[in-house]
Amino acid sequence: EDGYRLWLRQQAPVPAPDRIAVTAPSPKLALARAELARALPATVASVTLARSDDPRVVHLRLPTRSLGDEGYLVRTVTLDGAATILVTGHSDRAILYGSFALLRHLATGGAASGIALSSTPRVKLRVLDHWDNLDGSVERGYAGASLWDWWTLPDFRDPRYTDYARANASIGINGTVLNNVNAKADSLTAPYIAKAATLADVFRPWGIKVYLSARFSAPIELGGLKTADPRDPAVAAWWRSKADEIYRAIPDFGGFLVKANSEGQPGPRDYNATHADGANMLARAVAPHGGVVMWRAFVYADTDPEDRAKQAYTEFRPLDGSFDDNVLVQVKNGPIDFQPREPFHPLFGAMPKTPLMPEFQITREYLGFATHLAYLGPLFTEVLDAQTGRRPDQTVADVIDGRADHHALSGMAGVANIGRDRDWSGSTFNQANWYAFGRLAWDPGLSARDIAREWALQTFDARAADTVVAMMMPSREAVVDYTGPLGLAHLMGTSAHYGPAPWVSDLQRPEWNPVYYHRADRQGIGFDRTASGSDAIAQYAPSLARRYADPQTTPLDELLWFHHLPWTYALSTGRTLWDEMVHRYDAGVAAVAVMAREWDTLKPVVDAERWQKTATFLQIQQREAQWWRDASLAYWMSINGLPLPVGVTPPAQDLAWFQARHVPYAPGNPG
Numbered sequence: 001e002d003g004y005r006l007w008l009r010q011q012a013p014v015p016a017p018d019r020i021a022v023t024a025p026s027p028k029l030a031l032a033r034a035e036l037a038r039a040l041p042a043t044v045a046s047v048t049l050a051r052s053d054d055p056r057v058v059h060l061r062l063p064t065r066s067l068g069d070e071g072y073l074v075r076t077v078t079l080d081g082a083a084t085i086l087v088t089g090h091s092d093r094a095i096l097y098g099s100f101a102l103l104r105h106l107a108t109g110g111a112a113s114g115i116a117l118s119s120t121p122r123v124k125l126r127v128l129d130h131w132d133n134l135d136g137s138v139e140r141g142y143a144g145a146s147l148w149d150w151w152t153l154p155d156f157r158d159p160r161y162t163d164y165a166r167a168n169a170s171i172g173i174n175g176t177v178l179n180n181v182n183a184k185a186d187s188l189t190a191p192y193i194a195k196a197a198t199l200a201d202v203f204r205p206w207g208i209k210v211y212l213s214a215r216f217s218a219p220i221e222l223g224g225l226k227t228a229d230p231r232d233p234a235v236a237a238w239w240r241s242k243a244d245e246i247y248r249a250i251p252d253f254g255g256f257l258v259k260a261n262s263e264g265q266p267g268p269r270d271y272n273a274t275h276a277d278g279a280n281m282l283a284r285a286v287a288p289h290g291g292v293v294m295w296r297a298f299v300y301a302d303t304d305p306e307d308r309a310k311q312a313y314t315e316f317r318p319l320d321g322s323f324d325d326n327v328l329v330q331v332k333n334g335p336i337d338f339q340p341r342e343p344f345h346p347l348f349g350a351m352p353k354t355p356l357m358p359e360f361q362i363t364r365e366y367l368g369f370a371t372h373l374a375y376l377g378p379l380f381t382e383v384l385d386a387q388t389g390r391r392p393d394q395t396v397a398d399v400i401d402g403r404a405d406h407h408a409l410s411g412m413a414g415v416a417n418i419g420r421d422r423d424w425s426g427s428t429f430n431q432a433n434w435y436a437f438g439r440l441a442w443d444p445g446l447s448a449r450d451i452a453r454e455w456a457l458q459t460f461d462a463r464a465a466d467t468v469v470a471m472m473m474p475s476r477e478a479v480v481d482y483t484g485p486l487g488l489a490h491l492m493g494t495s496a497h498y499g500p501a502p503w504v505s506d507l508q509r510p511e512w513n514p515v516y517y518h519r520a521d522r523q524g525i526g527f528d529r530t531a532s533g534s535d536a537i538a539q540y541a542p543s544l545a546r547r548y549a550d551p552q553t554t555p556l557d558e559l560l561w562f563h564h565l566p567w568t569y570a571l572s573t574g575r576t577l578w579d580e581m582v583h584r585y586d587a588g589v590a591a592v593a594v595m596a597r598e599w600d601t602l603k604p605v606v607d608a609e610r611w612q613k614t615a616t617f618l619q620i621q622q623r624e625a626q627w628w629r630d631a632s633l634a635y636w637m638s639i640n641g642l643p644l645p646v647g648v649t650p651p652a653q654d655l656a657w658f659q660a661r662h663v664p665y666a667p668g669n670p671g
C-alpha cells in the first residue's frame, strides 16, 4: 500500500477538516481542503484557503501581483485576530497548488510556524505524454498495462484516474496526452472522444487538461478523403470539423500532439509540404477553441544521411518564424533519442521565434527499463542547465520558459512511466522520476538533489532520506558508465532496446545499427562530428562549436559523441582512452554494488514489501551491469586487439556467448 500512495502519504492521525477554513467554496477548493484534511500534521492549528481578491486578503497587502494565474502564496498571517496559515492565489487552481506546497513543506521538515512560501510556474504547459495504445498496451512502458481502461470507458470512472490526477496536481502537472504518438486514427472517432471526455471530466477539477495524439492521415482513414495534404482545403475543413466535434465533448480540450514523418508515420512531407504547413493547418482547426498543437521535431529525414544527429535541426531551423502562435515545437532533450547521455539538442536557442517544448523520457527505454535504479533528475537538469551559447548566460531552461523572446506559450513534456502496476511506475524509485519531471516543469531551475531529498522525505521514513538521496544522485551516471561511457550511445540490443549489442551491423536502416554510432575500428573509436566528419558541431553556437571542435576542450563525458580518437589517445585523467573506458565500465558496475549495500542498511526503516522489491531489482541490475560491461569489453577487445589494464578482471565469457544472448521480447516493444 505504501507504494500505491506514491509521495502522498497520509499523515494526519485524525482527519482535520475543522482546522481548514475555505472562504468561498468551489469544487477545486473542496479538493484542496480534502488534501489538507488527510495530511495536515497535528502541529498545524489553522489553515485558511482564500482567493487573493477576498477582501480580508486584500487587506493584508501581500505580494501577490506577479503570481499569474497558477502561482501561490502561503503565509502565516493574522486573520480576525487569530493566527492562521493563509493559502492564496488568483485562482482556485493556484490555491490547490499552494495547498500541496504547504503539505510538501511540512512533510519535508519545514516549520509549522512563520511560513512564507511563494512560487509561480516558469513553464505554462506541463504535460505527460502517454505512449498508450488503444489495445491497452504501452509503447516503451514498463509498469504494466495502460492506466486508461478503454473497455470500461466512458462509463466507469476507475478511482485510479482520480489518484493519478491527485499525484499530478501535487507536482504541478497540468496536461496529459492520452494516446501514443504512434497514433491510430480511431482515437479521433466518436467512441474514443467520449472516453477521453470522461477522463477530462475526472481530471478537470485537478487543473489537468486532456490532449490527443493525432494521426496526420486521419482525413483519409476516417474521412474518406483522397489526401491528407495540409494545403488542400478539404483536408483543413475535415480537421476543423473534427476539432469542433472534440470541443463539443471536451470544452477545454488542450489540443493535438503530432509525430509526423518519423519512423513510418504519415506527415506533410509526404506531399512535399513543410512541417510548418502541417502544424499550422492543425493549429487553425483548434485555434478558435483556444487549443494548441505540439508538433514533434523527432523526424527521420533524408537530408543528412551521414549523421542522424543533424536531421531535426536541418529540417526545423529554417522554419523558425513560420509557425502559428498556438504551435509549440516539441524537441527531444538530445539530438538522437533519449540515450543515457546526449549533449543538449542544438535546436534549443536556435529557433528564437518559436516556442520550443523539450521532451524528456521519464520511462527509461535506454536506461534499464523499470528494473535498474536510475534517478533522472541529474539527466534533466544537465540539459536544462546547459549553456546554449546563443546569448550571454542563456541556458536551455531560459529558452524553454519563453520569457526572453516573449512567447505567450511555453511547455515541457515527459514521456510517462505510469501503468497499472501496484507501485504505478514499475519500481518505487521510478516514482521519483515522475516526481522530478513535474517539479522541474514547474521550475526548471530547481536542483536535482533538492528534488531527490523532497521526494525521499515524502516517500520513506525520514531516517532513510540521506541514504536514499546518496543512492539516487550517482545512479544515472552509473548507467552511463556501464552502458556507454565517454559519450558513446545507442549500443543497445535491437528493437527491444535492452542489453548490450554494440556489434549489430545488419539492420535495414544504417542509423539503426550500433556500429553506425560508435564507428570503432582497430585504430580508434567515436563519431567524428567535427568539420572533418559530419560537422554536426556547426549546429551549435560558435562558442560551443569551437569548444567541441577540439577533443582537448570537449567535456570528457561527451568526448566520443563528437570525436573519433585513437584507442591510445591520452586523456586529462592520465589514462589512455581505452584504459579510461575500461575504468568507467568497472566504475559503473561498482556503483551498483554500493547502492545495494546502502539499500541493505535501510532494511530496518523501510516496509518489507518495498524493501524486498528494490533489493531484488538491485540484484538484477548488478547482474546486468556486469553483462553490459563484459559484453562491451569483449567486443571492443575483438576490434582493438588491446590487453586490459593490469589488474582488471577479464569478461566472464567470450564474445560469441554474448552475441548469442539477444533479448527478443520486452514489454512495450512495438517491433
Ligand SMILES: CO[C@H]1[C@H](O)[C@@H](O)[C@H](O)O[C@@H]1C(=O)O
Binding pocket: 131, 139, 140, 181, 182, 259, 262, 263, 298, 337, 338, 365, 670
Ligand atoms: C513512440 O515511438 C518511439 C519508439 O518506440 C522509441 O524506440 C524511440 O525512442 O522513439 C520513438 C518516438 O519518440 O517517437
